[in-house]
Amino acid sequence: MRQVAWLAAAALLVVGCRPERNWEHRTERYALEVPAHVASYTGITLEAPTAAEVELGRHLFYDPILSADGTVSCASCHLQEAGFSDPNAASVGVNGGVGDRNAMAVVNLAYDEAFFWDGRRSSLQGQAHDPVVHPLEMASTWPAVEERLREHPDYPQRFFEAFGNLDVDSTQVTRALAAFETVLVSFDSPFDAYFYGGDTDALDSAALRGFELYFGEAECVHCHAGPLLTDQTFKSNGLDGSVTDPGLGAVTGLQADLGKFKVPTLRNIAATAPYMHDGRFATLAEVVEHYNSGVDSLAPNLDPDMHSYEEGLFLTAAEKADLVAFLESFTDAAFLSNSRFAAP
Ligand code: HEC
Ligand code: HEC
Structure with missing residues (x-):
């Protein structure tokens, strides 16, 4: 009996110590607008990701936390005003590493099935793994990135809102990045x-x-x-x-x-x-x-x-x-x- 009471008290204590969490798994879809003629031409009606996934993906896309030394984000080489490409012929990664190809425009990519100039990746989510660990780009490791995100003051909540759990792993990171890229549609020129x-x-x-x-x-x-x-x-x-x-x-x-x-x-x-x-x-x-x-x-x-x-x-x-x-x-x-x- 005493033991049970003690356990209950300990449980209360643990619960009491947890930071207050009113976090919710947000499942409402992002309002994605694509002209009807695009769907009829391509035969593809894009499924809108959730707004929470897109929001998380946007934070990750712009955050140098994904790079080894905290200096390079996806947006360092994919600049919005440059159509999400790089005004430099060759992009500069961490420690000044220089690649040998021009950074591609990130636009309307949810319609594609092959990524990179040589097509070596077959999904947007798969593509998003590579720059994080590429020695000339972000030169990170996934365990290091996952740890930094889990210890971050804001990311755990963003991951919870996007996915309903606190796995905070490479699968979720790349899924969120792909969600953000999915909504980068441009058909209004x-x-x-x-x-x-x-x-x-x-x-x-x-x-x-x-x-x-x-x-x-x-x-x-x-x-x-x-x-x-x-x-x-x-x-x-x-x-x-x-x-x-x-x-x-x-x-x-x-x-x-x-x-x-x-x-x-x-x-x-x-x-x-x-x-x-x-x-x-x-x-x-x-x-x-x-x-x-x-x-x-x-x-x-x-x-x-x-x-x-x-x-x-x-x-x-x-x-x-x-x-x-x-x-x-x-x-x-x-x-x-x-x-x-x-x-x-
Ligand atoms: C036979 C297919 C083909 C035709 C025809 C063609 N292109 Fe291209 N275009 C390509 C390919 C493939 C590339 C990428 C080549 C590379 O980087 O090695 C390219 C690249 C480009 C680029 C650079 C895009 C970027 O993001 O760097 C521009 C601009 C362009 N083409 C414009 C044109 C124009 C204008 C015409 C007509 C005068 C034309 N293309 C005809 C296949 C073609
Ligand atoms: C250091 C510069 C650099 C960074 C950082 C970088 N990229 Fe890139 N990106 C490139 C280059 C260069 C290519 C083309 C490489 C090739 O074809 O071999 C590319 C290609 C891509 C493509 C392929 C587009 C297509 O049409 O196939 C996507 C998508 C992309 N990057 C997204 C990202 C995301 C997401 C991140 C962050 C996780 C990121 N990039 C970080 C330079 C960079």
Whole structure:
């Protein structure tokens, strides 16, 4: 009897010592808005993550707590004003480590099935594991990250609200990051207003002439197509006569994939300089000149759709400027400054 009383008292004491918790597992969905034509084109209706997962993911995305020395966050290399890409050709990680590829734009990625320039990851959640432990990026270990988050004054509550438990592990971290990335949708540019919204005033005359080139003579639409402005394949667009970076070939081990890279979206492309997997072009004018006169016909596995570029497009200076003007119409200004996507 005495023992029971003692146990009860001890239990009370333990309960009494716990910090006060009015935490709740929040299951309401994030209000995700995607135009109907995107679902009909892609055949994908995105399932909105919960608002609590998105909020947690946003905190994690902007928090250098994921890096070994607390100096680098996802947002260090994926800047909102740069369409969640990096204005540096090569990104700088912890201890000044420099990678060899250009950081990709994080936008509309919930529609994709292959991630990184070489497609080595097949899910957004899987992708999010890699930068945390990459020696040139965040150079952390998962046990260290999990411990820091568990001991943090605010994160345990955020994890509880998102997941209803206090596991605070790598699975939850990457799930939350993927939830935040899922809501980074951008379909609201002058191009969209013109093409999908029927607003004939949305593009000026230069952009309209560029539109004709993009869908016509310059054939960009072969690969940068549909509302995602990518066909989501891996191709060679003829940058180099010999392979400098094997791209998809290193992942599949196939000779036929050497030198192929993810066809990137052109969403917000005017904001995401520099361009290509190695950031070799500083401006859109340089990119257009590549397609106009720089395609290397010796490039291994050059895409069949690139053959019409091999001889050159012979665009006039005015036509090249028009094409750039059209590419600039892919800028979704509201996306680039949306406070819901900014640092919390
Ligand atoms: C030090 C810079 C750096 C940091 C930090 C970084 N990234 Fe990246 N990110 C890159 C680079 C570079 C690539 C392309 C690498 C490649 O293809 O090999 C990339 C690619 C990606 C992609 C693939 C996009 C696509 O279209 O396939 C996603 C998603 C992404 N990063 C999300 C994140 C998240 C989430 C974090 C934080 C956990 C993060 N990144 C941290 C530089 C960085
Ligand atoms: C055969 C497919 C194909 C065609 C046609 C094509 N592209 Fe590309 N584009 C790609 C691929 C693949 C890449 C990435 C190549 C790399 O980095 O190695 C790319 C990259 C780009 C980039 C850089 C994107 C970034 O995030 O760095 C821009 C801009 C671009 N293309 C614009 C155009 C324009 C404009 C046209 C028409 C003149 C065009 N593309 C035609 C396949 C194509």
